Amino acid sequence: MNLDVVKLTQDLIAYPSVSLSSNVDVTRFVIGILDRLRFEVEELPYIDVNGVAKLSIVAKLGKGKGGLSLLSHNDVVPAFAEQGWTSDPFKGRLYQGKLYGRGSCDMKGPLAATLCAATRFKVADLKAPLHIVVTSDEEIAARGAWEVSRKSNLFSEASTGYGLICEPTRLRVVHAHKGALYLEIRSKGKAAHTSTLKGINANIAMIPFLQEMRTIYDLVLRSRKYRNAEFSPAHSEWSIGINDYNIATNVTPVQSVCTISYRPMPGTEVDELIERTRQSAKKHGLRFAVKFDGKPVYTPKDAPLVRTALQLSGTRASSTVPYGTDGLAFASRMKNLVVLGPGDIAQAHTVDEWVEIEQLHRAVDLYSRFIDHVCVQGRA
């Protein structure tokens, strides 16, 4: 089967799989290709919070466990002509060595490169299995990746092997990114006209709790314990949000909501902070919930995967990035992960998003070398 990476990226862009709409059609299109390449495909469908059907897949070529996984998402951020796009964002346009269109860089181009690389191999050649994973909702809390990480049998088998998160890094090796933690704390009051003194103001119980959160806020910015110099910045903020959604000032606020977001790094004791917050909420009669607990991606710089990735990509040193990926969810199962993909993250989410065509071709070659190394030669 012959696939052209540019044409295939254009085909993928033509499906407007913005995160709020369904990604089922574009995923079915990908399944069609994987079927022809004789991959076994496991489907992980779900209905999202808005009632929209979503589909993630894990596909496998070859036998056994471990091997190599090429990980992509096929949802994209919104694009509207009124934002100032030069042409239709969902028609891939070629101009002076670049392919323009929503998702060209983040990350239908990289996904197309993984599929094109896969066409170069036959199942009989493989000593270790090759997996292609495509998720939904990466741009919204990585929901599809969580479905894969928690429920997929094939991913569970693949998780002892190597994973490449094919997000744009200009084909440089990224061995780590921060995690993402999101907590929500709620106080409940009773509504009444403020003139009556009959209400219960939900904000009052929140005040001593917020003071304790302020202590953690200072702690994580100053303490060495919450510092990891491999990242820039080396600390993360205990970012506190407050809201009572009260519109009429003559009505007692009936709810008060505190949100906390934090970007955990390897080696920083985030569980202690979660427990401390839970205890503080309890003490002040507030409801506490962990809404999202995304792990940092961290593969030690001297791990075999990182060394192999550097060797195959011809780069000297790996680095860390400040943004998150689906790795937030995959890292809870898969220990050997790097981010490595064509295109520049600076182009992601922009008007007139583009990817260099040369990067796409180089990615096909690099992923092919990776498949050959891990799956055909069976090397570490």
Ligand SMILES: [Zn+2]
């Ligand atoms: Zn992305």
